[in-house]
Amino acid sequence: MEDQWTSGSDTPALTELRTRLSEALARNRMNKTDLSNSSHLGRTTVSEAFQADGPLPSERTLTALARVLKLPAEELLALRREAADGVQRLALGRLIVEWDPHDLEVHPAGPGATLPGHRASEADALPGYVERAHDLMLGDAVRDARAGRSRMLVLVGESSTGKTRACWEAVQALADDGWRLWHPFDPTRAEAALDDLRRVAPQTVVWLNEAQHYFGDRKVGERITAALHALLTTSERGPVLVLGTLWPGYANRYTALPKSGKKDRYSRVRELLAGRTVCVPETFDAQALAMAAAKAHGGDQLLADALARSGVDGRVAQDLAGAPELLKRYKQATPAARAVLEAAMDARRLGVGLHLPQAFLTAASADYLKDSEYDQLARVKRGGRGWTERAYAELAKEVHGKQAPLRSTTPRLQHRSPTLPDNPTASASGPMLRLADYLEQHGRTACMALCPPASFWHAALTHLTRPDDLHALAEQAERRHRLQWSHHLRHRAVQYGSTAALSRLALLREEAGDWAGAQDLARRAVELGSTKALRRLAMSRMFSILEGRESAEDLMRWAVDHGDDRAIDLGQLAWIHRWHGDRDGAENLYRRAADLGNIEALRRLAELQEEAGNRESAEDFFRRAADLGDTYALLHLALWRESAGDRAGAEDLARRAADLGSTYTLCRLAELRDREGAEDLYRRAADLGDTSALCNLALWRTEAGDREGAEDLYGRAADLGDTSALSSLA
Structure with a gap:
């Protein structure tokens, strides 16, 4: 390696080296151009060898100069080594x-x-x-x-x-x-x-x-x-x-x-x-996302959190870079800006959508301020701007990754089904804002046990118009025993077309003993496309001693005739018939539901055929369900294959279930096998993250005296969230 560098000032050894070269050049009556030609070195290289504060000459340079100038090369190289030690101590960085x-x-x-x-x-x-x-x-x-x-x-x-x-x-x-x-x-x-x-x-x-x-x-x-x-x-x-x-x-x-x-x-x-x-691309591609997910699964919490926040858009690096600065901006925000951020955090953690109306946040933030802060903000204006303008300008400033604590956004146009009634009032006017994902996540953990102040609920009732937002807040208000706010928010959600709010009101009416009112609200929900409340009421009627089967059937038939999810409603009606012993009626309804794509109906038909002793027909229905990805059907088929001695067929079905995310079939087959066969199946399940399989393997390692192997398996189970494995590690 040719090593030549400069020190900024010559060391004594380097000064001595340059002096010897200069004296030899004079003795030989040569100039540097002559020396360059005779040594076959570049003119710059030769000049720098003599230059005070210049680069340290390389070994090759000194050897060539020594030959032409008739100097002892070894002495020059020794001086160079001494100089190099001194220069190294002064090296940059x-x-x-x-x-x-x-x-x-x-x-x-x-x-x-x-x-x-x-x-x-x-x-x-x-x-x-x-x-x-x-x-x-x-x-x-x-x-x-x-x-x-x-x-x-x-x-x-x-x-x-x-x-x-x-x-x-x-x-x-x-x-x-x-x-x-x-x-x-x-x-x-x-x-x-x-x-x-x-x-x-x-x-x-x-x-x-x-x-x-x-x-x-x-x-x-x-x-x-x-x-x-x-x-x-x-x-x-x-x-x-x-x-x-x-x-x-x-x-x-x-x-x-x-x-x-x-x-x-x-x-x-x-x-x-x-x-x-x-x-460098802005986003992680599919391969990079897969690698990041693997590291997250292996325990990298920073990557896991970033992947959860960035979702499928691939902006993982930006999320990681901006997160600490976003948190710093929140903690060091002015009182007004912090109040707006806390209102936005509460809105998101309680179920309001991504796009937050600025008018809502402004009104909601009032009670997040201390009295002294509120009074001061009400009095002070700078440059003609009120506190709200200054707060939103502060929160719009970006940090690393082009992220701002609260940024302006434009919601996409919602293309709704033409069968649903159009509600032109169900959209907020004015600027819309979006909270940074990292601050949303921080709010969900840091503010988990806190209840928003009254200004938050009042602002929601006054400024929010999306039915899903209003219903979500009504539910959260009820959980926090803000029952009056819950009542008003739920009715406001109904005004804007929330079928979920209608369904909840129907159930509340039933709990209060108002059966007629409950049924009326449930039917209104069906007209808007949701049969959930009607199904719940039907089940409630079916178990009622006074109302019984006929009332339940009437409700479900009305849902079948008027709802938009006939496959589910037919299955529910079939269940009522089966419960009351009407096997033929249930089978007919299940077949209609299955023809509409209800996988559960296929399973129920298989069970009916099995109860009737029609094993071949039952297997056919289970296979149809399995072909549609039903792991429950795959479990039944695998157990039948195992009992028939077809172990390879059973394992194939278990692998299909595992590919669909269910390792239960592998573990059930393991329970039916001898030790060697069971261990193989448990290992397959364990490799796919099944903690029960890991614990079973660990138990066998313990019984075999392999404490280290057992601890490793228990540790893997604990890393996957199985707290029972922790006690085994103790």
């Missing part, structure tokens, strides 16, 4: 292993940020890393650097897409080789880079996070670019690895050709970046 990633501007993903100069605590630990396509390019650059070839790569992507974290993960492969990392930062990024790039030692990573601060500097940007080019193309100074990050807007600015007649400000930057950029 720190060993990679000594860096904290947060000090290199890797966004923290935990609830608290690490202070500069402090090691990250467990709370600030980074989530597991998920490799993507750009990581392959980074890996190639790192391998080249380890092999002695200098490389540069700039990651281009939107804010908080994982660029800096990707660079950090890539350089870990160089840490064990003793590589250093230098982040030019002080007094400014550009000044630090310009002053010290000539001092970069071999085996150094030059860290240019947010590279626009270097390339885009109007005074020295082009000179920094030239210094980087020299660093990368002077073999004696390598190997080095230059890593940078840029937003797409900056990358496009630096690489775009200038318009005719315009000054080409970024010609050197464009040349430097050519072939040295790689794009």
Whole structure:
């Protein structure tokens, strides 16, 4: 490896080395051009060997100079080794292993940020890393650097897409080789880079996070670019690895050709970046999401939470980057902004939809303020703006990942069924806002036991118009014993067409003994498309001594004739007939329900056939249900195959059930097998996350004296949430 670097000031050994070279040059009556020609070295290389504060000459350079100048090469090389030791102590940066990633501007993903100069605590630990396509390019650059070839790569992507974290993960492969990392930062990024790039030692990573601060500097940007080019193309100074990050807007600015007649400000930057950029996508693709899910399943709670919040949109990196800053913004918000956020958090955790009317939040926030805060806000106006405008402006400011605590949003147009009555009043007017997902999650945990104040309920009654929102809040108010608010919210939900609220009112009427009122409300719900209340009333009537079967049948027949879910209603009516012993009537109704796609009806038909001794017909119905994905039917078929001695057929059916998410059939078959066969089936179920299978295997390991193996299995079960396994581990 050709190792040549600069120290910023010569050490005594290096001064002695340069003195010997200069004296020999004079003795031989040569100039540096003559020396360059005779030694077959570049003129710059020769000149720098004599230059005070210049780079430390390489071994190859000194050997060639010693030959021409008739100097003892071993003495020069010994001086060089002594000088190298001194220069190494003055080398730029720190060993990679000594860096904290947060000090290199890797966004923290935990609830608290690490202070500069402090090691990250467990709370600030980074989530597991998920490799993507750009990581392959980074890996190639790192391998080249380890092999002695200098490389540069700039990651281009939107804010908080994982660029800096990707660079950090890539350089870990160089840490064990003793590589250093230098982040030019002080007094400014550009000044630090310009002053010290000539001092970069071999085996150094030059860290240019947010590279626009270097390339885009109007005074020295082009000179920094030239210094980087020299660093990368002077073999004696390598190997080095230059890593940078840029937003797409900056990358496009630096690489775009200038318009005719315009000054080409970024010609050197464009040349430097050519072939040295790689794009980082905004979202995780399907493969990356699967890898992240696997890490989350393995216990990475930060990734698990981020996946839950970001859903299928794939913006996992943005979620992780923005979460801590969002929480900080909430905790440090002005009283007015914090009150609005808390009203929004309560609305979301109690079931209001994503799109929150600003008028609702403004009215709801009043009682979240202390009296002194409310009085002050009512009095003070700055620049002609009231407190609400200032609060919403504060909450609209974005953090990392282009997330704001509360952002403006536009709900999509709802395309409703033409059979449902149109309700033109069921939409809120005015601006709509959306709470950041992370703050929503925080509110669900931090405020779980709290009940919103009166202003919240009053604002909901006054400003919310979506029937589902009103019904959800009515239910939550009832659970919190805000019964008057619950009553009014439920009736308001009915006004806007909530069938769920109608159904609940019908059941409340029945509980109060108002059968006629309950039936009237249930039928109104059916007219709006919901037969839930009518089915509940029918079941209640069926078990009633006074009303009995006829009343229940009347209600269900009315539901069948008027509802929009005849498959379920026919199945319910068939159940009533079966309960009262009308087997033929039940079978006829179940067949009608099955023809409409009711899988449960197929199961019930199979049971009726089995009760009648028609095993072949029963198996046919179970197979039809199994073909539609019914795991209960697969269980029955598997047990029949097992009892008939067809173990392979039984296992095939159990595997089909497992593919559909149910491992119960595997475990049931295991109970019927000998020890060896059972263990195989339990292992299959355990590999799919069945904790009962894990515990059974652990018990057998304990009985066999394999305590370590048992603890491992119990531990896996505990990690999957089986608390009973914890007692076995104790």
